[in-house]
Amino acid sequence: MRRTNSAPSRPRIATIWLGGCSGCHMSFVDLDEWLFELRRHADIVYGPLVDRKDFPEDVDAVLVEGSVTNTDNLELAHQLRARSKVVISFGDCAVTGNVTALRNLVGEPGEMVYRVYAEHPDRDGQMPSEVIPDLLPQALPLHHVVPVDLFLPGCPPPAPRIRDALTSLLGIDDTPHGIRFG
Amino acid sequence: MARPKRPNVPVVIDGHEVMAYPDDTVLSVAKRNGIRIPHLCALDGVSVYGGCRLCVVDVAERHKLMPACGTAVAEDMEVHTQSRTLQEHRKLILEMILAEGNHVCAVCVSNGACELQDLAVELGVDHVRPDYQFPRRTVDASHPKYTFDPNRCVLCTRCVRTCSEVEGAHVWDVAGRANGSYLIADLGQPWGEAPSCTWCGKCVAVCPTGALAWKGKAVGEMRHDPNLVAFLTSARDEGEWLDRETM
Amino acid sequence: MAKVIDLDDVAVQEAEARSRYRWRVKVCSSTACDASGAGPARRAVEHSVEEQGLEHDVQVVPTGCMGLCSAGPLVRAEPRGGQATMFQQVDPQVGADIVERHVVGREDLSQHQLDENLPFFTRQERVVLSNAGRIDPERIEDYVAEDGYRALVTALRMRPRGLIETIEASGLRGRGGAGYPTAKKWAMLHDAESDQKYVVANGDEGDPGAFMDRAVMEDDPHRVLEGVALAAYATGASKAFLYVRAEYPRAIKRLEQAIRTAKRQRLLGKNILESDFSLDVEIRTGAGAFVCGEETALLASIEGQRGQPRMRPPYPTERGLYGKPTMINNVETLANLPDIIRRGPEWFRGMGTRVSPGTKVFALAGSLQHSGLIEVPMGLTLGEIIEEIGGGCPNGRTFKAAQTGGPSGGCVPASFRDLPVDFESLRQAGSIMGSGGLIAMDDSVSMPEVARFYMDFSQDESCGKCAPCRVGTLEMHRLLERICAGAGTERDLALLEQLTRTVRETSLCGLGQSAPNPVASTLEHFRDEYTALLRNEPVGVAHG
Ligand SMILES: Cc1cc2nc3c(=O)[nH]c(=O)nc-3n(C[C@H](O)[C@H](O)[C@H](O)COP(=O)(O)O)c2cc1C
Ligand code: SF4
Ligand code: SF4
Ligand code: SF4
Numbered sequence: 001m002r003r004t005n006s007a008p009s010r011p012r013i014a015t016i017w018l019g020g021c022s023g024c025h026m027s028f029v030d031l032d033e034w035l036f037e038l039r040r041h042a043d044i045v046y047g048p049l050v051d052r053k054d055f056p057e058d059v060d061a062v063l064v065e066g067s068v069t070n071t072d073n074l075e076l077a078h079q080l081r082a083r084s085k086v087v088i089s090f091g092d093c094a095v096t097g098n099v100t101a102l103r104n105l106v107g108e109p110g111e112m113v114y115r116v117y118a119e120h121p122d123r124d125g126q127m128p129s130e131v132i133p134d135l136l137p138q139a140l141p142l143h144h145v146v147p148v149d150l151f152l153p154g155c156p157p158p159a160p161r162i163r164d165a166l167t168s169l170l171g172i173d174d175t176p177h178g179i180r181f182g
Numbered sequence: 183m184a185r186p187k188r189p190n191v192p193v194v195i196d197g198h199e200v201m202a203y204p205d206d207t208v209l210s211v212a213k214r215n216g217i218r219i220p221h222l223c224a225l226d227g228v229s230v231y232g233g234c235r236l237c238v239v240d241v242a243e244r245h246k247l248m249p250a251c252g253t254a255v256a257e258d259m260e261v262h263t264q265s266r267t268l269q270e271h272r273k274l275i276l277e278m279i280l281a282e283g284n285h286v287c288a289v290c291v292s293n294g295a296c297e298l299q300d301l302a303v304e305l306g307v308d309h310v311r312p313d314y315q316f317p318r319r320t321v322d323a324s325h326p327k328y329t330f331d332p333n334r335c336v337l338c339t340r341c342v343r344t345c346s347e348v349e350g351a352h353v354w355d356v357a358g359r360a361n362g363s364y365l366i367a368d369l370g371q372p373w374g375e376a377p378s379c380t381w382c383g384k385c386v387a388v389c390p391t392g393a394l395a396w397k398g399k400a401v402g403e404m405r406h407d408p409n410l411v412a413f414l415t416s417a418r419d420e421g422e423w424l425d426r427e428t429m
Numbered sequence: 430m431a432k433v434i435d436l437d438d439v440a441v442q443e444a445e446a447r448s449r450y451r452w453r454v455k456v457c458s459s460t461a462c463d464a465s466g467a468g469p470a471r472r473a474v475e476h477s478v479e480e481q482g483l484e485h486d487v488q489v490v491p492t493g494c495m496g497l498c499s500a501g502p503l504v505r506a507e508p509r510g511g512q513a514t515m516f517q518q519v520d521p522q523v524g525a526d527i528v529e530r531h532v533v534g535r536e537d538l539s540q541h542q543l544d545e546n547l548p549f550f551t552r553q554e555r556v557v558l559s560n561a562g563r564i565d566p567e568r569i570e571d572y573v574a575e576d577g578y579r580a581l582v583t584a585l586r587m588r589p590r591g592l593i594e595t596i597e598a599s600g601l602r603g604r605g606g607a608g609y610p611t612a613k614k615w616a617m618l619h620d621a622e623s624d625q626k627y628v629v630a631n632g633d634e635g636d637p638g639a640f641m642d643r644a645v646m647e648d649d650p651h652r653v654l655e656g657v658a659l660a661a662y663a664t665g666a667s668k669a670f671l672y673v674r675a676e677y678p679r680a681i682k683r684l685e686q687a688i689r690t691a692k693r694q695r696l697l698g699k700n701i702l703e704s705d706f707s708l709d710v711e712i713r714t715g716a717g718a719f720v721c722g723e724e725t726a727l728l729a730s731i732e733g734q735r736g737q738p739r740m741r742p743p744y745p746t747e748r749g750l751y752g753k754p755t756m757i758n759n760v761e762t763l764a765n766l767p768d769i770i771r772r773g774p775e776w777f778r779g780m781g782t783r784v785s786p787g788t789k790v791f792a793l794a795g796s797l798q799h800s801g802l803i804e805v806p807m808g809l810t811l812g813e814i815i816e817e818i819g820g821g822c823p824n825g826r827t828f829k830a831a832q833t834g835g836p837s838g839g840c841v842p843a844s845f846r847d848l849p850v851d852f853e854s855l856r857q858a859g860s861i862m863g864s865g866g867l868i869a870m871d872d873s874v875s876m877p878e879v880a881r882f883y884m885d886f887s888q889d890e891s892c893g894k895c896a897p898c899r900v901g902t903l904e905m906h907r908l909l910e911r912i913c914a915g916a917g918t919e920r921d922l923a924l925l926e927q928l929t930r931t932v933r934e935t936s937l938c939g940l941g942q943s944a945p946n947p948v949a950s951t952l953e954h955f956r957d958e959y960t961a962l963l964r965n966e967p968v969g970v971a972h973g
Binding site: 098099101102107138140144148151152181 | 280284285286287288289299302308309310311313314316317318319333
């Protein structure tokens with residue numbers, strides 16, 4: 001990766017989980033011992049695997065799992081875009097909307113929530129009592145909300161494919177593995 | 183018109199001289215010679231449709247791009263199939279096709295064995311630029327043997343042509359227009375109630391996506407057999423019913 | 430078998446009949462004037478003629494379109510051997526006044542009198558519309574009195590080849606949009622070997638705001654029939670279809686009636702004018718899909734199939750209707766034929782430009798003092814049409830751009846006022862002639878909004894057969910909506926441009942291939958308006 005600031009600091013990698021099922025992160029964890037290799041080349045500065053609340057400044061690359069489906073996601077999307085050099089749509093939900101965007105076919109968020117909760121046979125007509133974040137009218141792929149630099153489709157992207165993206169990004173020698181939706 | 187024994191029409195495709203039969207199209211002669219031109223609606227054994235536009239090629243001295251599937255060969259025709267512009271067009275067309283429906287590969291019976299998915303890889307579509315349309319379409323599971331999921335239908339009309347031209351039942355057709363076009367069985371009734379369907383399954387075999395599938399198939403389990411039609415139509419003439427391995 | 434019409438006889442009788450009246454009061458009864466109240470106006474005129482006991486002195490003639498639709502209903506009072514006067518905005522009161530005060534009292538009705546020396550009238554050259562607004566379209570005698578069906582008589586004495594040569598010499602080009610040389614198409618059908626050939630008159634006219642062909646069909650139906658007969662004779666066709674959109678019930682009625690009359694007079698049907706030439710003519714109505722004006726979709730529609738285009742080649746002249754060689758000509762193209770045959774190709778070439786001879790009918794609309802239906806020689810400049818004929822923009826507004834060719838055309842900026850309006854020049858300016866819609870826009874108009882309007886039309890009218898058109902027009906419309914709402918981004922604009930190229934170059938038929946034109950031409954000439962919208966700045970000056 002080309003670093004624009006002259007300091008010879010280590011690349012700062014983040015991962016983030018928006019409207020997704022965490023499957024892409026599971027696949028990331030599936031990198032197994034290669035994660036140690038990654039650690040040798042870069043710092044992982046943010047993500048579900050890191051104990052940190054706010055998205056940091058000066059991130060070199062961020063893997064974004066999930067679609068942009070609620071107001072929290074939207075805010076985070078803008079934030080991570082502003083603070084990261086390379087934004088990677090990580091997995092089909094981020095790239096296409098995928099399963100999370102199936103809710104768009106049900107209708108307006110209100111209608112959708114009603115159908116999912118109130119009409120669900122196991123829920124006895126109950127609506128959720130906990131606060132759910134404000135849903136956007138539609139769940140959208142990340143690049144329809146902010147500019148995205150790289151796309152890593154797959155549901156989830158298999159670990160070797162993630163490895164490819166990271167190795168080429170970090171300039172690590174490795175053999176490539178192809179892409180595919182689904 | 184009977185074909186001559188050997189192809190006798192010289193055609194130049196991407197700089198390679200190949201010999202075509204007089205009744206060849208650019209696509210058919212390219213295919214026979216191992217030159218890949220991406221296509222989706224074209225299907226050997228049924229009539230040409232020319233709807234997907236993925237097979238557009240540059241033919242020297244024609245001022246418009248021509249669909250390879252519907253362009254008859256001519257002597258010394260010079261064809262270019264892979265210019266940058268063509269690749270850009272194909273890529274964007276495929277993105278449009280993906281944006282139009284609800285192609286959720288992760289939960290599709292055809293995941294991993296889908297012509298649309300393969301084309302995306304071939305054409306380098308790793309994301310879709312146009313807005314997704316997220317149309318609301320209802321699955322038709324009324325047929326005892328098959329399902330029709332219009333969310334995954336790309337309106338290639340392979341099923342329409344196959345059912346009409348090969349099976350002779352003409353169950354399927356396209357209704358509506360513009361982006362409101364959709365497939366109907368018979369006069370728009372549920373497929374299971376369409377009296378003209380013979381249950382032959384040919385439409386399911388040729389569907390390039392997960393739109394038509396066998397009932398009971400789970401994610402990634404569906405295998406289509408698009409070559410079935412070419413086999414059936416030529417086998418009748420050539421008497422090779424028994425040679426088929428995968429009946 | 431019915432007696433053959435004696436054209437000379439009819440013409441003489443008609444002239445005599447006319448000369449018995451001291452006045453002929455013509456009331457425009459076209460669709461446009463009817464909509465603004467020509468019906469009651471005509472009844473008022475007729476009523477007051479009766480009241481005054483003038484039935485033998487004043488003949489009331491319902492006619493077709495007189496042109497200046499924006500001032501309708503129009504009435505023209507013609508004294509025998511004297512100077513005619515035209516009246517505008519004729520309501521029933523004015524209608525009665527025309528008879529009682531103008532015809533009887535020889536008074537001026539100044540505020541309703543319309544100056545026929547307006548450039549709107551004087552700069553026109555009427556061929557196709559020469560009878561429109563002057564004759565009663567429901568009477569074959571009226572057409573015959575204007576030399577109607579004489580060309581057919583002449584043609585039947587010629588060899589078909591000779592007829593084609595005459596049209597070739599005239600340089601006539603198709604008025605249906607593309608300007609294809611008519612004689613070339615005729616020759617192809619003529620040379621096609623088949624037991625059955627067809628000629629089709631294309632009167633689908635699906636462009637929003639266009640009503641050129643409607644006017645010809647409604648106001649001079651026999652001219653269309655004569656044109657069809659000439660085309661059929663030249664090409665060897667024995668069956669013709671008139672394809673008219675169902676939204677034109679009056680045109681359909683008039684044509685049906687004209688066919689019946691012409692058959693009765695042996696001008697159509699078996700052994701026309703006692704020659705060996707027979708022609709059966711049938712009307713087919715289209716259910717108002719824009720795409721059904723495209724020739725292959727039109728043929729599918731006549732066959733009772735879904736109105737969808739198919740790939741060409743094979744061209745219809747090779748494989749057309751029911752698989753037989755077929756030629757499709759636009760109604761206005763056909764309506765030019767009788768005059769070309771009668772007056773000769775040199776006469777025709779005397780109008781218009783070298784490569785685009787003749788005249789063109791336009792539906793002139795938009796921000797103009799005078800709008801309506803005009804017929805002008807090809808090659809008149811945009812400025813002459815907009816500023817002289819149309820009288821420029823009203824209310825002190827400035828002319829900004831002209832839209833030609835409807836959803837398949839584009840916008841030409843005011844700086845092109847010297848552009849000759851013909852097939853090639855318009856194409857070079859990024860637009861097309863199309864079938865003849867011409868809309869003037871003033872400085873209050875936002876050009877991206879214009880593009881959005883036409884894209885909305887195209888995304889709805891796409892037949893849905895091919896992916897780039899079906900989806901691309903929809904996506905382009907979405908992007909334009911976003912950009913016009915001030916919510917667009919640079920990426921949106923870039924994608925819009927890429928879609929413009931892909932939809933144009935890869936779509937199957939002319940609809941998709943030309944649907945991006947309004948976007949492409951406004952991007953070419955008014956890009957700053959798009960970029961202003963990206964910055965969320967307003968575009969176009971608000972009215973008032
Ligand atoms: C989408 C589309 C709509 C068309 N609509 C018409 C129409 O309404 N009337 C017409 O004469 N030609 C129309 N055309 C052009 C016809 O396909 C055809 O070229 C024309 O009728 C030929 O007549 P011409 O040679 O006399 O111009 C249309 C073409 C396209 C692609
Ligand atoms: S199963 Fe056979 S008959 Fe039925 S719709 Fe499919 S192809 Fe037609
Ligand atoms: S159901 Fe399948 S074969 Fe039929 S049109 Fe749709 S995608 Fe094509
Ligand atoms: S370009 Fe549009 S109208 Fe023409 S065939 Fe394709 S979808 Fe139909």
